[in-house]
Amino acid sequence: MSESNLTCDVLVLGGGPGGYSAAFRAADLGLSVVVVERYATLGGVCLNVGCIPSKALLHVASVMDEARHLAAIGVDFDAPKIDRDKLRAHKDKVIAKLTGGLAAMAKMRKVALLRGVGTFTGPNQLKVEETAGPGQAKTGGVKTVQLKRAIIAAGSQAVRLPFMPQDPRIVDSTGALALAHAPRRMLILGGGIIGLEMGTVYSTLGARLDVVEMLDGLMPGADRDLVRVWQKVNAPRFDRIMLKTKTVAARATDAGIEVTFEGDGAPPPQTYDLVLQAVGRSPNGARIGAQAAGVAVNERGFIAVDAQMRTSAPHIFAIGDIVGQPMLAHKAVHEGHVAAEVIAGELKGDEKLARAAFDARVIPAVAYTDPEVAWVGLTEDQAKAQGIAVKKGLFPWAASGRAIANGRDEGFTKLLFEQASGRIVGGGIVGTHAGDLIGEVALAIEMGADALDIGHTIHPHPTLGESIGLAAEAVHGACTDLPPARKR
Ligand SMILES: Cc1cc2nc3c(=O)[nH]c(=O)nc-3n(C[C@H](O)[C@H](O)[C@H](O)COP(=O)(O)OP(=O)(O)OC[C@H]3O[C@@H](n4cnc5c(N)ncnc54)[C@H](O)[C@@H]3O)c2cc1C
Numbered sequence: 001m002s003e004s005n006l007t008c009d010v011l012v013l014g015g016g017p018g019g020y021s022a023a024f025r026a027a028d029l030g031l032s033v034v035v036v037e038r039y040a041t042l043g044g045v046c047l048n049v050g051c052i053p054s055k056a057l058l059h060v061a062s063v064m065d066e067a068r069h070l071a072a073i074g075v076d077f078d079a080p081k082i083d084r085d086k087l088r089a090h091k092d093k094v095i096a097k098l099t100g101g102l103a104a105m106a107k108m109r110k111v112a113l114l115r116g117v118g119t120f121t122g123p124n125q126l127k128v129e130e131t132a133g134p135g136q137a138k139t140g141g142v143k144t145v146q147l148k149r150a151i152i153a154a155g156s157q158a159v160r161l162p163f164m165p166q167d168p169r170i171v172d173s174t175g176a177l178a179l180a181h182a183p184r185r186m187l188i189l190g191g192g193i194i195g196l197e198m199g200t201v202y203s204t205l206g207a208r209l210d211v212v213e214m215l216d217g218l219m220p221g222a223d224r225d226l227v228r229v230w231q232k233v234n235a236p237r238f239d240r241i242m243l244k245t246k247t248v249a250a251r252a253t254d255a256g257i258e259v260t261f262e263g264d265g266a267p268p269p270q271t272y273d274l275v276l277q278a279v280g281r282s283p284n285g286a287r288i289g290a291q292a293a294g295v296a297v298n299e300r301g302f303i304a305v306d307a308q309m310r311t312s313a314p315h316i317f318a319i320g321d322i323v324g325q326p327m328l329a330h331k332a333v334h335e336g337h338v339a340a341e342v343i344a345g346e347l348k349g350d351e352k353l354a355r356a357a358f359d360a361r362v363i364p365a366v367a368y369t370d371p372e373v374a375w376v377g378l379t380e381d382q383a384k385a386q387g388i389a390v391k392k393g394l395f396p397w398a399a400s401g402r403a404i405a406n407g408r409d410e411g412f413t414k415l416l417f418e419q420a421s422g423r424i425v426g427g428g429i430v431g432t433h434a435g436d437l438i439g440e441v442a443l444a445i446e447m448g449a450d451a452l453d454i455g456h457t458i459h460p461h462p463t464l465g466e467s468i469g470l471a472a473e474a475v476h477g478a479c480t481d482l483p484p485a486r487k488r
Contacts, residue, residue, distance in 0.1 A: 006112065008034040010343055011126055011147035013118045013288060016044020018320030018332030019153030020102055022340045026151075027109040029344035029353070034145055035111055036118040036128050038136045041099035042106065044155055045321075046329040048095055049174040054197050056094045057177070058368050060087065061204035065370060069407060082205060088179045114143060119289035123313060126150070127289075149315050149343045152295070152303060153336065154288050156281040156321035161189070167252040170275045173198060183207045183273035185239075187259055189247055191218035193367040195278030200369050202274070203237040210270065212242040212261060219367055223379045226430040229410055230373050240267065250275065283322045307357040309339040317343065331363050362426075364442050366435035371411050374438035377426030377445045378416055389419035390426075393451060393475035395467045397431050399482055402462035408432045413467035415441065415454070417475060422450040427471075433464055440468050451475040 008031075012023045015037030023035045041048060067077050106113055116128035117136060121144075130141035158172035169181065176198045186202050188195040191213030199209050211218065218241070219227050231241075245263030252258075256271040285301035294313040297303050303311055303318040311318050317339035320332030338358045345354025364376035383390045397403035397411040411431020418425045427441035444454055454472035459465050470479050477485030 007146040008032045011150045014153035015042040017046045017329040018336040021333040022151045022336030025337045025340035033111045036114045038117045042102040043099045053177045056091045057201045061201045120293035151339045152318040154284040156283045159280045165252045181274045185272045186274045187272040190278040209238045210240040226428045229430045308342045364438045371431045372434035374434040375428040376442045390416040393471040395471035413471045415471045
């Protein structure tokens with residue numbers, strides 16, 4: 001066993017989007033930084049087994065679906081031949097390009113990368129059990145890092161239902177992304193974004209889908225009118241959408257995984273070639289020796305932080321999935337920047353930086369399904385529940401020249417303006433590329449824009465983005481791309 005010591009201003013535990021963003025920002029602000037990451041590459045869940053590989057596969061699926069749609073308008077391709085090995089290699093190349101870029105940028109910034117499993121052994125000390133190879137196999141080597149400040153960015157992992165047998169035909173999102181199976185019948189356990197995105201890929205590659213969800217709707221968190229559009233377009237992918245239904249048992253058989261359901265319309269036990277568990281993610285707070293550093297972790301493994309991302313130990317910060325919902329990469333990145341700035345401000349005596357805080361009004365959410373569903377700020381359901389009176393501007397894509405030209409006019413753009421102030425407080429979009437469009441709505445909310453600001457902003461024609469300006473015009477009954485507003 002080899003032991004040696006490193007010292008640094010800031011120790012970042014975990015090299016995911018939160019961790020590397022914090023580390024790079026801290027280094028840019030002149031601090032010495034060590035990142036401890038157990039896997040071979042930076043990028044965490046997002047780059048290695050999350051956002052990026054799923055989007056690489058979703059892109060392929062959407063091109064395949066698009067090609068199929070063209071048959072109806074006179075352009076017919078042969079049935080696709082799928083080479084899973086090549087497809088996997090493509091996805092891996094995308095990941096390698098991005099993670100390789102991060103390693104290069106870490107080097108440019110002189111951020112030290114230490115590979116291993118980190119555990120706090122004191123308020124200013126982290127033990128690192130070194131790892132090697134493609135997974136997290138320990139080599140026996142141990143290093144100790146002495147730190148002035150720390151940023152915990154240790155992320156989360158997929159929840160596994162306790163009664164699920166150990167069987168290669170039962171996978172989490174990481175297993176699904178490995179593309180090791182070509183199921184004919186697939187069950188998605190959990191009707192959230194991750195499950196539905198992976199379901200989209202597998203269905204386009206040839207699987208028939210069932211989905212089971214305990215709540216009364218899919219994509220919890222999004223307004224139902226948005227989800228209805230997605231559901232109508234995607235109905236052909238599914239044999240069963242089981243809502244208000246619990247999965248209570250599973251058994252591995254030669255024929256497949258036999259799953260038992262309980263609930264109002266639960267079918268008799270069903271057998272699947274592949275079961276994807278997508279029932280949520282749990283934070284890694286209980287696995288990092290946080291108590292040795294004086295950091296409070298709750299019973300679910302989350303670490304509570306203040307607006308500066310400071311934990312119960314004043315010199316230790318936490319960011320990303322480990323501090324709570326929404327578990328999204330863009331939230332982790334912003335939190336990472338805040339923590340790095342506060343620390344740099346304190347260590348370098350820069351009062352302005354030391355006052356940095358997470359003050360974003362909204363965090364957008366996107367399901368990169370087909371069509372995409374995106375929302376930001378207050379939803380209509382939340383406005384109702386909170387008793388906030390809102391005015392709705394809605395632009396149906398059936399009136400959008402671009403959406404019609406694309407043959408995809410099923411979507412709509414909806415903006416919500418607070419009655420009292422006139423300012424935009426939320427928005428939702430369902431349609432192709434909704435995820436790329438929602439950023440403008442987030443910006444409008446951050447800027448405190450009203451319907452005139454957005455409606456008077458000239459959007460290029462013909463684009464899907466136009467629908468945002470037109471939805472704002474609709475609020476005033478001034479949208480000439482829609483039938484005239486009814487006179488009151
Ligand atoms: C299939 C899938 C698709 C997703 N798609 C999207 C998307 O499209 N958009 C989006 O915004 N979000 C998406 N997410 C969520 C996103 O990946 C996470 O929110 C994001 O990665 C969180 O970043 P993080 O830095 O907090 O943690 P993570 O990315 O989880 O990184 C934590 C890192 O810490 C390391 N680590 C943990 N403990 C230790 C330890 N003790 N020692 C050393 N290293 C340790 C881990 O190995 C990991 O690399 C997706 C997630 C999944 C699973």
